[in-house]
Amino acid sequence: EPSMSIVHHIYEVVGGYFRRKRLRWLTTEFRDCHQVIDLGGRVDMWKQTNFAEHTTVVNIEPAPDSLPSTFTYILGDARATGFQNQAFDLAFSNSVIEHVGSFDDQKRFAHEMLRLGKRVYCQTPNKWFPVEPHFLGLCVHWLPGKWFSHFVDRYLTLHGWRYRPSREESVALINSIRLLTRAQLLQLFPGCKINSERFLGLPKSFVVWK
Template sequence: MRLHSLRFRLVDSPTSLGAKRRALRAAWLSDTFPNLADMTVLDLGGRVDSWARVPVRPAHVHVVNLEPLPADLPDWAEADHADACELPRSILSRSYDLVFSNSVLEHVGGHERRRRMAEAVRELGRAYWVQTPYRYFPVEPHWVAPGMQFLPVSARVVMARRWPLAYSPGKSYEAAMRQVLTTELIGRAELRYLFPDATIRNERLLGLTKSIIAIRRD
């Protein structure tokens, strides 16, 4: 329990290191796209409330997620329940100034689905920003577990159930297996392959690459 509260202080609380990193990334986004306040943004896998807290909010944000939709939406936002790798025609027929995705690419379920998501990103956005945790950072970020991403599936399932810094230690075997099999970190080579027209940026922590970002400017 003590270690689980440590996770909250390190990653999840509004004053945590994780929150500070997310705020820094939001500032980096607005610096990269100086016209962000006037842009239309498609956010694949994000949440509307995240955009309500950023220092620069786009003119319009369209959030697509598999989570239940928010009951009330501000006038600058819309939301759809859809799969980022199998977007409906109603979304594929549109275009956006910027397609944005933060820590989603590693969860979509294998390379072929990542390829489909990347294809949609590149076609729908005049510009894009796709961030994903870096496979070779020494600490797996979802479980805050050193080297967990390099273990066999069976060992990762055990850690997902028992590691005290996980989101919810003690989960069932089926839930842990599902979580492990839908969390696959990637490296620079695959990100370059998925986004050949992008610049790859490194987000660093203590001098080490913590996440990688594929960026295409308009």
């Protein structure tokens, strides 16, 4: 399926460009943040930065086999970490808040970020960007809930064409994602700034920060 491979390659190139640009800005804007907590993240990303003296990663996935001494890895719920208020210079998350559950769950996640960090960085895709980034389908995420089905995933998205998911796999993925709008992010993170990452003139994703 060469056409599928080409599209995925283009998507990876575009995604890589934005990740590198985001990382450059992160290491400049937050260079004075030495104690970092990453909610839902991975250790590998922080190996590409040099400003954090110690990084605490909270995730529901098992810890990697070899963990550098500058990291603490906690298997736990990022919506309720148990750390003290303002315990970290930076509370960070990248493409996580759209996966934590309902809007109430997202409120808890945002509140925890604001509580933990003297500064905050939260990146997430824009609901109103026409390409859904997990399914690589055009406007499929704008369908009413019951219409966004296994059939739509399997036959109307690149995810479906490439991976041929079962009905159960489609439903699980659909139910695991709740994309947010800019207005909702302003509601979740009062007093924070929002940067828009644009592709072809349209806001593809947002970075909420303070």
